[in-house]
Amino acid sequence: MPTTAMVGREPELAEIVEMLQRKDLRLLTLSGPGGTGKTRLAIQAAAEAAESYPDGVWWVSLAPLRDAHLLVSSLADALQVEEQPGRELAESLAERLDGKRVLLLLDNAEHLLPAVAHEIASLRDAQGPTILVTSRERLQLQGEHVYAVPTLTDDDGVELFMTRARALEPALQTSSAVVELCVRLDNLPLALELAAARTVVFSPEQLLERLSQRLDLLKAGRDRDPRQQTLRATIE
Ligand SMILES: Nc1ncnc2c1ncn2[C@@H]1O[C@H](COP(=O)(O)OP(=O)(O)O)[C@@H](O)[C@H]1O
Ligand SMILES: [Mg+2]
Structure with missing residues (x-):
């Protein structure tokens, strides 16, 4: 969580929070150049929308990942889903998320594109989670809503x-x-x-x-x- 006070961004936050409260919206990407405040806005919006996600809000930083395939294990770590013998981890993760009102914040996706888009697509297809992504570039997935983060006033x-x-x-x-x-x-x-x-x-x-x-x-x-x-x- 950020240790400095948030400046401005009331209209942006209101708009993003409203989108996160919509049941039909499953995938939202905050896009824009490095340093525009995507991560900052995403964390704040996720916190403000938390009431709409009774099963939890999870933040996963993709920045340290070197390979898009590691997304599943990072998420499994975050959600404390254990590896089970004879079972794909992705399957256990999908089961854990099934039917849950969960918000997953996947922070800093750009360096894993385009491969990570496929990983995110399978999450999107699971029943339950809503996914909030920050990325310089949009993912170019079906059902993706894009919010281009403006600069400050x-x-x-x-x-x-x-x-x-x-x-x-x-x-x-x-x-x-x-x-x-x-x-x-x-x-x-x-x-x-x-x-x-x-x-x-x-x-x-x-x-x-x-x-x-x-x-x-x-x-x-x-x-x-x-x-x-x-x-x-x-x-x-
Ligand atoms: N509205 C804001 N109020 C206060 N600090 C901000 C605001 N927006 C961004 N920052 C700060 O500016 C820096 C860059 O923002 P960040 O969210 O990391 O950008 P991005 O994720 O787009 O690269 C961070 O230190 C962040 O805390
Ligand atoms: Mg960022």
């Missing part, structure tokens, strides 16, 4: 930056440099947090200056991935 971007920065530098004030910095970082939560961590060493004006220099380099065609460049500029 300008105000929420500034609030996230200032909250994180003030945890380190309580005297820091909001300024036009802060506002511009957040816009320049596309209000991307991960980028804002990385930049806020740098305020120990650099003022917001200096961070903005560094970012501008990098962007000038970019204009000169020295880099291919603006987002990566922007991110790197904040952490270097």
Whole structure:
């Protein structure tokens, strides 16, 4: 569970929670680039929708998995389904989930695509579980609902930056440099947090200056991935 306060996201949460409460929706993917806040939203939405899932809400991180086939054993671990002699683990897992109102949060699926989509499809076909996935790319499965996670609003971007920065530098004030910095970082939560961590060493004006220099380099065609460049500029 996250140890920092959630900033904004009320409309997004309301929409996602509403989808998770629908009985006809079995598979929902939160999509978007790295650092947009997919995991954060998914965990919060799952917690808020928990009442609709009397048999439990389970979070499984797929990030450490190197192979999509390991999804079944990870889920079995999480749900404490034991391996039984002469029986496929997937079968025991399906039996455990059968007819249960369970929400499975499968976090960070992108690096296992496309293989993991097949594994998730067999879960989707079981009677009972609803599956909430976070992934940069959608799974491209039938019955998949996709929610593209937007960036933060300008105000929420500034609030996230200032909250994180003030945890380190309580005297820091909001300024036009802060506002511009957040816009320049596309209000991307991960980028804002990385930049806020740098305020120990650099003022917001200096961070903005560094970012501008990098962007000038970019204009000169020295880099291919603006987002990566922007991110790197904040952490270097
Ligand atoms: N609305 C928010 N309020 C506070 N922190 C947030 C918010 N959205 C994202 N974060 C933080 O930003 C970072 C990146 O978010 P994360 O959910 O991990 O992104 P993703 O899963 O899309 O890569 C995390 O440290 C997360 O806690
Ligand atoms: Mg994530």
